[in-house]
Amino acid sequence: MTITSSLVSAVELAGRSGFRYPNENDDYRRARHALLAEEIELRRHIERVAAQRRALPPGGEVNGRYQFQGEHGLLDLADLFGDRQTLVVYSYMFGPRRERPCPMCTSLLSAWDGEARDIGQRVALAVVARSPIERLVAFRNERGWRDLRLYSDIDDCYSRDYHGIGNDGGDDSAINVFTRRDGRIRHFWSGEMGFETADPGQDPRGAPDLMPLWTILDMTPEGRGTDWYPKLDYPG
Structure with missing residues (x-):
């Protein structure tokens, strides 16, 4: 059974x-x-x-030598694992065409920063963007992030292969999971939901939903709304 x-x-x-709660009716x-x-x-x-x-079968083996710039020098994808056997990489929409980063990505990462140390007890977590590392660090400091590890994709190769660049050449958000087993790095899973898979009247949200923001709002009578999105700054 x-x-x-x-x-x-x-x-x-x-x-x-x-x-039961006070004064509720039948x-x-x-x-x-x-x-x-x-x-x-x-x-x-x-x-x-x-x-x-x-239970997914093994994904594609990572053969390319992807190069990232961290705060302390150059790294490849294997380096991002540290001493963990699984690596989660978020592609942050903060590339050379943007004066400021994507507000939605920023809202998500602000929430993740509070969980990064807990996540790191089980898997490695890295945030990759196409801006120079100095620009990423400056914005991290502006937001007060403490525990997220940010890396610059110095030649766009990783972003291109793993869907961090859209068809128009601009940034696209992406979430990818990699494993390292027996010395081999393989792609395990990525979010594959987008505009093509969206239901009528809904944003192309993924499942699982990565943003705690939406989880909270979904519990309220106001819900997510149809035209409200997080911003980098709020007046007052």
Whole structure:
């Protein structure tokens, strides 16, 4: 018997919830229980997708010698692993055509900076952009980031091969995961959702969603909205 077939139904689990709040009425509790059952199903689907992702066969071996400029000198992709066996690389939209970096990327990375030390206990995390390292460090200091590791893609080769450059030659955000096993570096997974895979009326959001911002807003009656996006600076 599979794990899925042995699970108690989501509706039954929702019925076991003892949560109640002051002054709520029966209509609210019925609707909340129905929603809770859907949330349980969502959690289960997230777990199934994560297991399917972990079970991917080996991806393409990394043969190119990609060069990055860090604060302390040149590195290649193997160097970005440090002593970890898995490497997560985010392609930051802050290339030579931009006076300022992408606000969405910046919002995401601001959240990640607070988690970077925790993430680093299990895997390596690197942020790659096409601006010179001095420019990246200056902006990092402006934002007050402390723990993100930033690197400049000095010849655009990595960004070109792993979708950090759009069809128009401009920046594109990308998330890629690499593994190092038995001395071989392989591509493991990347986000492949974009405008082509977006549902009508929605931004081309990915799944899993990388931005904690949207997770918080999705829990509110205002939601994400249709035309609000984070900014680099806010008045007042």
